[in-house]
Amino acid sequence: MSQIRTRPRASALAITGWVLFDWACKPFFTLVMTFIYAPYFASTVVGDPARGQSLWGFATASAGLVVAFSSPVLGAIADATGRRKPWIAAFGVLIVLGSAALWIGKPGDQAVILPTLIAFTVGAIGVEFAAVFSNTMMPLLVPREKIGSLSGLGWAVGYVGGMISLIFSLGFIASDPETGRTLLGLSPIFGLDAAAHEGDRAMGPLTALWFTVFAVPFFLFTPDEKPAKKFLPAIRHGFRSIIETARTARRHRDLAYFLLANMIYTDGLLALFAFGGIYGAGTFHWGTIELGLFGILLTITGSFGAYVGGVLDDRLGAKTVVLGSLVILVTCCFAILSVNRDSILFFLPTAPPIPGNGLFSTVAERLYMALGGLIGMAAGPLQAASRTLLVRLAPNDRLAQFFGLFALSGKLTSFTGPFLVATVTAITASQKAGISVLVAFFFVGGVLLAGARISDGNGGRR
DSSP: OOOOOOOTTOOHHHHHHHHHHHHHHHHIIIIIIIISHHHHIIIIISSOHHHHHHHHHHHHHHHHHHHHHHHHHHHHHHHHHOOOHHHHHHHHHHHHHHHHHGGGOOTTOGGGHHHHHHHHHHHHHHHHHHHHHHHTTGGGTSOGGGHHHHHHHHHHHHHHHHHHHHHHHHHHTOOOTTTOOOTTSOOOGGGOOTTTTHHHHTHHHHHHHHHHHHTHHHHHHSOOOOOOSOHHHHHHHHHHHHHHHHHHHTTOHHHHHHHHHHHHHHHHHHHHHHHHHHHHHHHHOOOHHHHHHHHHHHHHHHHHHHHHHHHHHHHHOHHHHHHHHHHHHHHHHHHHHTOBTTEETTTEEOOOOOTTSOTTOSHHHHHHHHHHHHHHHHHHHHHHHHHHHHHHHSOGGGHHHHHHHHHHHHHTTTTHHHHHHHHHHHHHTOHHHHHHTHHHHHHHHHHHHHTSOOBOSSSOBO
C-alpha cells in the first residue's frame, strides 16, 4: 500500500469536519443498533425478545462477514488510488438507504421481519466501511504524537451526537404506546401514531437525515489524499499489497499481538452494544422511554470517558488505557449477569418492577443503569485508544499498510461475537446465557495485549 503523507498542521476547519463525521455516524449505533430500534424490533416486530435477539444477532454477524472479507481488498485499492472520500461517499449512500428503509418494520407483522433485517444489514455495512476509511485519514490531520487526542475527541464528539439524537428522539418522536406521549409529555411530531409505534420506526429515517446533514462539513473541508494510481492498476496493486502487508506484519511480534487482541475484544464490544438494549428490554420489560434514557446515560459517560481517555492516551500510553478499559468491561459483564428482574448479585432478592411505580423504581434496574454508565465510560477510551495503538506500533514508512491491516483485524471476525451470542441465545432460549460469552472476549483480548510491548511514541518502550 502507499504511504500516507502526514500533514502536521491541518486547519481547525479540516479537523472539525473529520470530527463531525463521527457525530454524523453515531445515531446509527445509538438509535438503530442499540437503544431504540433494536429492542423495538426484538420485542414488538418479532414479539419474542429471545428470538428477536437471535435474529438481530445473525443480521449483525452477516454485516460483519461482508465487512471482514471485503475491507482488505477495498482498503488496499483505496490506498493505491490515494483517495478516501469517494469510498466514504459510496458507503454513506448505503447508510442513508438502509436506515431510511427501516420504516417498514411494522409491529407484529411477520412479513416485514426479513426485509427489515436486510435493510439493517445494508446500513450496518455502510457505517462500518465508512468508519474504516475515515479512520485512515487521521495521520493526514495531526502529528503522530497528537493522534491519541484527536481519536479521543472524535469518539467524544460522536457520543455527544448520539446523546443529542437520543434526547431529541425521546422528547419529540418516540412515545409510550399506552399514553401516546413523549418523555416531555408531548404528542409526537409530524402526527406520528404512538399506537402503531411510528416513533420507533422513525429512528431509521431520522438516522438517514442526520447523516446526510452532518456529513457535509467532512466532504467540504477535510482534505483527502492526492490521487495516485488509476482505478484498474490500483486493483492489481491492491491485491499485491494485501499479501505484502500480511507478510510484513508477521515479522512484528508486538504488532501481531495487538492485532489479534484488537480482533477479539472488538468482537466482544460490538456484540455488547448490539445486545445491551435488547437485554434490558427482555429482562426488565423496558419500553422506548426507559431504553432511551439508558442510552443517554451511556452516551454521556462514553463522551466523558473518550475525551479523558484521549488525554490519558497521550500521557500514559494507549496500552494502559485499553487494558484499564478491558478490566472495567469484564467486571461489568460479570455484574450484569448477576442482575435479574427480581434479584441482584445472583441470589439477593429484590422487589420486581411494578407498573405505575415510575421509571427505574427497583434496585435491580438502578444497578443495571449504573453498570451501563460504567460500560459507556470504558467503551469510549477503548475504541479511541485502539486507533492510536497502531500508530505507536507501526513503522513510520509503512503506516498506511498497517492501517489497512488494523481495519482487517477489527473486522475479520466481527461476526463472531454477535453470532455466538445469537447462537447461545437460540439454543438456550436465555438472553443471560447469550450475553455471558462476552466475558471471554474481553478477558482473552486483554491477556494478549498485555504481552505486547508498546512504543510510547518517542522511540521508547512501555
